Amino acid sequence: MIPMFHADFRDLVNDERIHRVLFLFLIGTYVYTEVKSWWHILLRPLYVKIISMLSDYRSGKYYKPWGPTTPIVIVSTKKQIAELSEAPCLSQRAVYADMFGFKHTMNKLEHNTSNNKVIRTRLYSRLLQVNGPVHLDALYPHLLNQFDINLERELRGGRVVNGGISLPIAQTARRLVSKLMSLMFFGEALSLDEEFSSALLRYPQDMVKCMAAFQVAPSFMSPVIHAVLTNRGEAMHLIQKRLFQCIGSGLSNQNEADKIQLHTILYNIIALTSSSEYWNADLLSQSLLGIWFAASHQPWMNLHFVILELCERKEWQRKLRQELEQHVPLDYKRLEQLPLLDGFIKETVRCNPLDTLAIRRKALEPYTFSDGSLSVPSGATVCVSAYDLMHNPQTYPDPTAFNPSRYLLKEPNSQQRKFTEVSETYPIWGYGSLACPGRFHASLAMKMVISQLLLKYDLSLENENSSTRWSWETFAMPYQNTRVILKEHGLQTM
Structure with a gap:
């Protein structure tokens, strides 16, 4: 043993x-x-x-957990805001390039420079602000047809609830606005290309995801983060490749019918830069990427909050529907002459700003304001408090109240009542020469969706107690699962 x-x-x-x-x-x-x-x-x-x-x-709250890396300086007087907007060394491009990582999300776009700022500003202003309304007027019937097709598609994917169709507000608003903006930008042929259209929808989402991730990760990780979150920039590269091909081939190879093609941003940016030594196909395609992000991202988010306010305020659904019915058949010019619609959208955005800060600029070098009141170190962000300006009781009596009628008190010819106004008291579009030139396109996309929904449906939330928003630093973000019920109001003759 x-x-x-x-x-x-x-x-x-x-x-x-x-x-x-x-x-x-x-x-x-x-x-x-x-x-x-x-x-x-x-x-x-x-x-x-x-x-x-x-x-x-x-x-419903979130923020950069490790604290800001650069100081933020707030200005508030009209003179300071004007100077903030125009000072050459205070760069709008640079501050958003840092925030969204343009080096990665816009294919190595150079941004820490003020070179050729005037050339870019003049092109964007002429393309979108000066000529834009004329082209939008001509495009309206085609946009309306596009909207009807895409709304029907959304409704088929909805679910029946309480005698109506329930749709997710955020996704529906994003898709409807993206389709409308796509037609304004690129015309029918590219808009109907499912691969290109899908990339247009994904690209702004990629930008926002990267913005959030870049804020909490070390900068040396940015290339890896971008590659992982965007599948190595798949949507960005696809869009830029198609645009490069279109721009490089010039106007002679535009196959679309003249009635649409001649009024698109793509066609007109080619026409306006054909003799320029500065603009080339690569630079134009990059610029269109940036304009597309701004034009397609903010409108659907603002539209999301407009729909929420409409669901909460049934009496305003009736008021706006009455105004709309008095002006059918609707077109671009009639939509621009509806004071209640303008007032409701404007008041929604005032009470629900997507960003509580506005007119952001990065100091490319140390800068002192002309009145000597502020000295800004190099690398700092200078901006205004959009929330404070739009809740100033001297400008907006009883500022916490939701009151679209406040804008009807202006003189009949005053532009202050228009949603697309540029004002130091309503800074959502920026200010001065760099005020958003695409605001007319964004406004039209929102107004078309709102007007067509109100003429056909009563709107209500599927769950009155559902969460509707959360925040990241100074940004308001819609919840993706909030749903609206569209219940047919009655057949309308358009």
């Missing part, structure tokens, strides 16, 4: 599996001891921070 016992014991001692188990046990004991010793020093504070962030996220 004893020799057999010794043999078994010897086999047990020499068993490699036992060795591995003992080795892992010793390593585990060591790791546990080290972790325990570091728990109160390092890991527990980190754990508490993560739990706090998750709690804030669930409560």
